Amino acid sequence: MIVETGHYALVLALALALANSILPVWGSTTADRRLMAVAPPAALTGFCLVAYAYVALTVAHVVSDFSLVNVVENSHSAKPLIYKITGVWGNHEGSMLLWVLVLSLFAAAVALFSRSMPEDLRANVLAVQSWIAAAFLLFILLTSNPFARLAEAPAEGNDLNPLLQDPGLAIHPPLLYLGYVGLSITYSFAAAALISGRIDTVFARFVRPWTLIAWISLTLGIAMGSYWAYYTLGWGGFWFWDPVENASLMPWLAATALLHCTAVMEKREALKIWTIFLAILAFSLSLVGTFLVRSGVLTSVHSFASDPMRGVFILLILVIFIGGSFALFALRAGGLKQGGLFAPVSREGAIVLNNLILTTCCATVFTGTLYPLALEAVTGEKLSVGAPFFNLTFVPLFIPLFILMPFGQLLPWKRGDVLGVAQRLAAAFGAALIFMAVLAAWRGGPAVSVILSGVAFYVIAGSFVDLGRRLFGGGISAGIVSQRARGLPRHTFGTAFAHAGLGVTLLGLAATGWGVEKITALKPGDRVEIGPYELSFESVVPRNGPNYSELVGRTVIRAKGAVATTIEPATRFYPARGMNRSEAGIATLGLGQVYMSIADVAPNGVVNARIYWKPLVALIWIGALIMAFGGCLSLSDRSFRVGIARRARKAQAPSPQPAE
């Protein structure tokens, strides 16, 4: 019964979204406040309905209701509860439902938290959000109904793909969707601003926090996905330039560019046309990503769909929303007034350069991902575009960005002086050179690793130069410094941490060059040296999990004779699907990791083992955490908490306080 009510709630949500697509826009064009006032409660109700449908599907999964096709195909009664809950989005239908849930969540958040927004802007934003919701609800109901019933329910389900039975599934998709779909809000803002023709600093101020929220989630989501791939796929790789990964990287690049140029638009009222363009582009790339992953154009673990009807439907949504918004953009952009002036060497100029490079990076990933598909469609010729292509094109583009990052932070608005900034960065630069020399003498190794480590060091040090000067410039005493720290806006700290985080990630990436790998057959009692550690392979023990059986290779890691830790790499067998999965044994020692995975366990206990020592590898993901932390710091800044200034002013207006 709850399943049917869930289905019904979804249909109601569609009807509501359709109504909410039209009424607020009508209201804003005829200046009818009652019609505009429809939008917020409708957005909230829409969210409640989709959330109800989502809960209904979750309940069906939790109680293993095998009369549902979706549950039969993706669940099993013996599956642990956590994977019954997360398995809801571990399949095509459920993940589309999560997509729409996040979409309506953002609409509801705008309805709740943007009360101080101009009425017509808010009405239009929510209306555009409803257009997207309506399109995707229609998609779910027509092509991907998660509530489809079976006439005769089987006694048992087919279980979830073992690769997805992992805590990673609990965190990665929701975070990624918060980012991906969160960009819909920036799109809706851009479209609403184009409709109402009001594109000014107010727009930039309101769109910034939402962009930042989406960016933080996307950063964490991508990092989490990369770590998940790292520990489940069993060979220790963390980024494969796989189309599905690229699909999430493209919106991230666009969102990063957008984040920077909204700052220019808010502070200086410049780059208006470009900001709107990027806001549309960022979500368009999210839609392209959704198309790539959901249409079955690419076949991978993520592409559960193989129904061409779905592909065509998403393509249609893609064409309407991307085409429509760019047409509107072309119509309105010409009439935009030019904003504040700035010299080429200035904070604005640096951000323009940042945007140029990020957009080029984004275009490179886009062509690299879609070129093989396009070429095959046009000429029938098959082509492989793999990691070597991206390493050759993407990396040379990104290195100048790293070099320029600290410059941008130090340049003042309007007009700056390169030499002066270079002088202030000289210390960071010199320290990086010394760091490189020490690394080269101590570790040797590939020149690329040494150079990239130097760049990373420079970025990390350079990120804090501005902050350091502001805190410690002139006299230094604890009191003064803490007073200054309190006086500085939090987004200054946020910028420093976010930039430094990128440097930390780069350091982790650079250090992969010093990694050691061994692929060898091991029998119990064998010892292997790997990097600074000695591993002894003790025994192979069979064990039983809730819905799998596994063979665990107990291995003790010793550092200079003393036992450091024990790892338990395993191969698991899931009988429901008859599938194997390897579970890597990972020990984090310092910032590096010993990584071991085993396969082909013979009856006499001999295994094929792949063992790696990966120095500083944890920095790759720690860097992402630092970036997200920087983002959160900025988000907590007063200037980002939209509407506070306005409310404070309103409160003050009737009774002005006397000056002290």
Added chain:
Amino acid sequence: MMMAARGIFLACLLFLAPFTARAVQPDEIMADPRLEARARALSAELRCMVCERLQAGDSDDQIRAFLVRRYGDFILLRPPFTLETWLLWGAPFLVLLAGGCIILIARRRQQSFALANFLSEAERAKLDSLLARMDLEAAAPAANLCWKGSDSVRAFRLRLSKHEIHLFEMEILHDRKT
């Protein structure tokens, strides 16, 4: 995580290179251990093209050419630069170039627009005096420099270098601030 095409391709690689010292690269190992086992069993029954060629003393380019002759460009993870892929390889440069041009054009438009629309009477006088100081007056008939409308601005631009315009603009901005 892996595309089927990539899987097949990696399997191909495995067939081709089972006996060299670093035969199995970490990223060539398949995610599913069962597929991995099958790939290895298959590769044990296939010749190692790359190893044979290496032992025959072929250069890297010769080996690559040999593989492409047999299996087409599809076997290369780094696509060659051909008529079909020039757009792929050229895309980053084209976008960078187009972006650079757009920035330059936008800048010029912005400057002339700003000079034409944002100068107050006092600022125009100031600009005139600056101009006089640079002794361009002799070269520029006063009639051409009335500071109204875009034609005169264009004329102005023709006579001054970009750097000089920038100086004017900055000086005026500076005045506004103080």
